[in-house]
Amino acid sequence: MGNYLSYVPHSIRPQKRVMIFGLPDSGKTSLLYWLKFGKQVETAPTIGINQEDIVYDTISTVTMDFGICDYISYKDKADVVIYVVGTDKLEDVKPHFHSVVSAAPILILANKQDLVDKSHTHVSTIQALNFWDLECEWKCIPTVISQGIGIGSIRAWVSKHIS
Ligand SMILES: Nc1nc2c(ncn2[C@@H]2O[C@H](COP(=O)(O)OP(=O)(O)OP(=O)(O)O)[C@@H](O)[C@H]2O)c(=O)[nH]1
Numbered sequence: 001m002g003n004y005l006s007y008v009p010h011s012i013r014p015q016k017r018v019m020i021f022g023l024p025d026s027g028k029t030s031l032l033y034w035l036k037f038g039k040q041v042e043t044a045p046t047i048g049i050n051q052e053d054i055v056y057d058t059i060s061t062v063t064m065d066f067g068i069c070d071y072i073s074y075k076d077k078a079d080v081v082i083y084v085v086g087t088d089k090l091e092d093v094k095p096h097f098h099s100v101v102s103a104a105p106i107l108i109l110a111n112k113q114d115l116v117d118k119s120h121t122h123v124s125t126i127q128a129l130n131f132w133d134l135e136c137e138w139k140c141i142p143t144v145i146s147q148g149i150g151i152g153s154i155r156a157w158v159s160k161h162i163s
C-alpha cells in the first residue's frame with residue numbers, strides 16, 4: 001500500500017517547508033532570491049523572516065530565510081534545511097550550526113568561495129563542523145551565491161529530498 005499522498009497530484013499537496021539558516025551576512029537572502037527570481041537582488045540585513053513560495057520541479061514549497069529572530073521554535077517544522085556558511089570563523093559557526101540541526105536532511109553551503117580571504121573550503125567546513133556526528137542526512141557543497149554558482153545543485157538536492 002502506498003502512502004495516500006502518492007495518489008494526490010503535487011499541485012494540491014500541502015506545501016513543504018524549506019528553511020535557510022546561517023550567521024548574519026552569510027548569503028541567506030541572496031540565496032532565497034536566486035531560488036525565487038534566478039538573479040542577484042540587492043539585500044539589506046534581515047530582521048525577522050523572509051519567505052517565498054518556490055516550486056522545485058513540480059513540488060510546491062514555502063522557502064524561509066531566517067534573519068535575526070527566534071529561529072529555534074521553527075527548526076523542527078522544516079522538511080529540509082539549507083545552512084549557509086559565509087566568512088565567519090568556523091569555530092564561531094559550529095555552535096550556531098548545531099543549534100539548527102533537526103531530523104530534517106541538511107545541505108551545507110560553503111559560500112563566498114570567490115573571496116580571496118575566504119576562511120574555509122568546503123572540505124575544511126566538513127572537517128570543522130563535525131558532520132560525521134549528525135544523525136540526519138547531510139551534504140556540503142562550495143557555492144558563490146552572488147554569482148548564482150551552485151544554484152542548480154541546490155535546486156536538485158532540495159527536489160530530491162522533499163519529493
Ligand atoms: N563575494 C560574495 N558575496 C556574497 C556571496 N553571497 C552573498 N554575498 C554578499 O554578501 C552580502 C550579504 O548577503 P545577504 O544575502 O544579505 O546575507 P544574509 O545572510 O541574508 O545576511 P543577514 O540578513 O544579515 O543575516 C551581500 O552583499 C551579498 O551580495 C558570495 O558568494 N560571494
Ligand SMILES: [Mg+2]
Pocket residue numbers: 028029030043044045046065067
Ligand atoms: Mg538576510
